[in-house]
Amino acid sequence: MAIFSKTCEYGIRAVFFIAHKTANGNRIGIKEIANGISSPEPFLAKILQDLSRKGIIQSFKGPHGGFYLDESSLSRPLSDIVEAVDGDSLFKDCGLGLKACSEINPCPLHNQFKEIRNNIYKMLNSTTIGAFNNELLTGIFSLKK
């Protein structure tokens, strides 16, 4: 099992891609995004639609339309995307699947999982969507394949 769902993986990669491609105020179409992050286009369309409805990204219909990010979207933490797509179970649920994770009825790995979950959350919450725009432009980081 991966940490995130496919939906979430594509979502994060797409948002990074949109961020660095529209930093200049342009918009970008679904085809170019799907191609840029090696994702199935119709599936990605659904994902971006959903992120747009939830206000994580912005979109504009019609000719010269496309997806983009406004200032406040660029400074959102990645944890917002994850919560919007996969929910908060990664940050809150018991790692061994107990109905509720709590100090009252803890599983044997409760303390260990608590720390791991916190690390994941801290990392995602302290990283913004726009954080890698420069590195993506210079090609240090990849979103493809």
Place this chain on the structure above:
Amino acid sequence: MAIFSKTCEYGIRAVFFIAHKTANGNRIGIKEIANGISSPEPFLAKILQDLSRKGIIQSFKGPHGGFYLDESSLSRPLSDIVEAVDGDSLFKDCGLGLKACSEINPCPLHNQFKEIRNNIYKMLNSTTIGAFNNELLTGIFSLKK
């Protein structure tokens, strides 16, 4: 998304349960295990069958048969269960779903994920199946609901 698949969650909980219930040399039946960890019995049967085939747990057919753990099984790390059930993708794969995680073609979160994956692996690899037998007997930890 949870960290582990349901299969893996049930598997780990079941193995903990078997460990502390058979520390005295007894065997334990599928019904009692399923009940002890609140899992669907036929599904758990499949999982334990698989773990038994892979040598993670031991089983014995016929009357007074059941599942149990030998000495060497008790000292196995949890990472062995996870690898047997969910594979090693949690420890190796790119968090953003790139085909290969590598220093050559890293995703923007490569270094962050590397650390998180290492933490998870270290935790699972340094915890043995038998580690919580005492706490489970005294009821400090729970495997149910």
Place this chain on the structure above:
DNA sequence: AGATAAAAAGGTATTAATATCATTTTAAAT
């Protein structure tokens, strides 16, 4: 040997995740 109790094996059912397709709405350009 026959009856019984247990896991193993194999097959089926259901549900959720992933992926695709066809149609509609929106806005711009002519």
Place this chain on the structure above:
DNA sequence: ATTTAAAATGATATTAATACCTTTTTATCT
């Protein structure tokens, strides 16, 4: 106004995860 380019919507298809059921094999006990 008409055409066109784009996302939004709604419907469908495929695949994988989860759950369940039936039959078979194995070992024990009488």
